[in-house]
Amino acid sequence: xxxxxLLFAHGARDPRWSLPFEDVARRVAEREPTLNVQLAFxxxxxxxxxxxxxxxxxDGCERVDVVPLFLxxxxxxxxxxxxxxxxxxxxxxxxQWQLQRAIGEVDSVVEAMALAAAALLRTA
Amino acid sequence: xxxxxLLFAHGARDPRWSLPFEDVARRVAEREPTLNVQLAFxxxxxxxxxxxxxxxxxDGCERVDVVPLFLxxxxxxxxxxxxxxxxxxxxxxxxQWQLQRAIGEVDSVVEAMALAAAALLRTA
Numbered sequence: 001x002x003x004x005x006l007l008f009a010h011g012a013r014d015p016r017w018s019l020p021f022e023d024v025a026r027r028v029a030e031r032e033p034t035l036n037v038q039l040a041f042x043x044x045x046x047x048x049x050x051x052x053x054x055x056x057x058x059d060g061c062e063r064v065d066v067v068p069l070f071l072x073x074x075x076x077x078x079x080x081x082x083x084x085x086x087x088x089x090x091x092x093x094x095x096q097w098q099l100q101r102a103i104g105e106v107d108s109v110v111e112a113m114a115l116a117a118a119a120l121l122r123t124a
Numbered sequence: 125x126x127x128x129x130l131l132f133a134h135g136a137r138d139p140r141w142s143l144p145f146e147d148v149a150r151r152v153a154e155r156e157p158t159l160n161v162q163l164a165f166x167x168x169x170x171x172x173x174x175x176x177x178x179x180x181x182x183d184g185c186e187r188v189d190v191v192p193l194f195l196x197x198x199x200x201x202x203x204x205x206x207x208x209x210x211x212x213x214x215x216x217x218x219x220q221w222q223l224q225r226a227i228g229e230v231d232s233v234v235e236a237m238a239l240a241a242a243a244l245l246r247t248a
Contacts, residue, residue: 003245005241005245009195010196012198013198013199014197014198014202016197016198017196018196019196019229020226020234023238024234024237024241027234027235027238028238028242031238031239032242032245035245065244065245067244069195069237069241070195071144071145071193071194071195072133072134072136072140072142073138073140073141074136074137074141075136075137078138100244100245103237103240103241104144105143106240108236108240109236109237109240110144110148110151111151111236112230112232112233112235112237113193113227114147114148114151114152114155115155116227116230116233117152117193117227118152118155118156120189120191120224120225121129121156121159121224
């Protein structure tokens with residue numbers, strides 16, 4: 001079964017804002033060569049979730065995991081994203097769309113941030 | 125020299141939003157028992173940067189590192205935060221205020237997100 005991954009980030013006006021997210025997408029793609037990895041944005045940047053999801057469907061993905069690249073899970077993750085995902089499900093009912101936890105709720109990511117914050121104090 | 129750490133996050137209306145940030149602050153404090161660690165928010169949540177900075181000054185901190193808990197560095201990190209920090213510098217000129225990189229620009233954090241995104245696919 002062909003699988004896709006949608007990495008969903010907020011977006012911003014500053015084009016440099018997306019660099020860490022592009023970096024995450026590139027690293028996952030290198031690690032998982034059979035996976036089609038797409039980055040999508042809520043606002044200010046393109047593609048949006050619908051367009052990136054369409055790309056994965058056109059590539060033949062039968063299952064798509066959606067991972068919010070958000071540190072905190074507030075309205076964007078709990079309300080906006082499920083609505084966008086419902087629209088994708090309605091448009092492509094044969095594809096299995098699986099919403100995952102926000103990346104900031106993953107213990108290893110929290111630990112990496114704590115270690116990085118402590119390390120920054122020593123390198124400045 | 126007594127040191128403080130200001131972890132600066134965006135804030136949101138949903139109170140659950142701040143949980144990962146509180147978790148980061150707790151872990152850094154456990155790891156660095158002599159450091160006074162404070163969490164501050166840009167909007168929607170309290171304390172703001174000025175109030176949290178004042179707490180560190182009142183505690184006798186002579187140096188305070190400010191680490192933005194943002195994945196992408198856009199207007200909030202590049203414009204809003206420096207202005208808030210300038211106000212803290214003006215109010216407390218004897219304290220050394222050191223602005224650090226956004227946590228999402230730290231390689232180990234990007235790597236942790238990539239590993240976590242790949243791992244989520246297998247545990248769903």
